[in-house]
Amino acid sequence: MAGVGFRKWAQALTKSKGTGISALLSGCRAASGGSKGSLPGSYPTTPEEKAAAAKKYNIRVEDYEPYPDKGEGFGDYPKLPDRSQHERDPWYKWDHPDLRRNWGEPMHWDFDMYIRNRVDTSPSPVDWISMCKQLFGFIGFMLFMFYIGEKFPSYQPVAPKQYPYNNLYLEKGGDPEKQPEEVKNYGI
């Protein structure tokens, strides 16, 4: 039983066309993961390739637009609009409600950037110009006021500290026999 299995394995090994450890061990690809036709491939050049790629990604042929072929490593992956998941309808019954995505829907290349914890491209409540004016107005005003404060400081009036006992004559090491000069720090 084991001998028969070993012989079959040796025969498969000699006939296998693949390279590498996987071919040595089994002589064929694993059945897990997508089949070769369902995984992303290289940039489509002919219209048939484009149609096949659109069908593979579950997009209409007219909607399918691959990334331009500039050698940046995208292959035939579709270029979907750069919209965040924040913008999707919160009330529709998505298959995955936290991701706001249906099963089998083509994912954006930067999907993990556009999830609801991260980048948000939804429209701002106030328009861009108002936002700029408010932010830079506030920052500018605060910088200006701090600058004025530096130029014209304002604080409680202070004087050097005054010490008793003739400016602490004995404590500062003065001679106990000698009579120090009288220091008057006040006036009544």
Added chain:
Amino acid sequence: MADYREAPLATRPRTLDPNDYFNLSPEKRRADEERAALRANLKRQYQTQLNNPHRKELIEDPALTRWVYARSNPYPHFRPTFKTSLLGFACGVFPLFALYYIFKTDRDRKEEQIKNGTWDRKFCLTS
């Protein structure tokens, strides 16, 4: 609100989008219906698998598999062009030499100052 200008890279609110009001045509309707048909097909597949009482395993999502595969295997489609090599150079080679130069000169200057005795330890707490 007529002169609303959206933030760069953000979208316009749907109520201010002119396409919603002006560019409606039967072709757009047909396109929307085709997209809805694709979406309904995928929904049907998912619901069939989800509600199958004999299913014991996870439902595998081929779109997710494709996305992961595409993101982790860009090299077969990589081609050294002017832009990609420039980017590679700017991110991989230039910081190496630039940081070496910056750190070396800064440390040499500090060493010089310490040797001369002109090193000003501003926030030193131990002396």
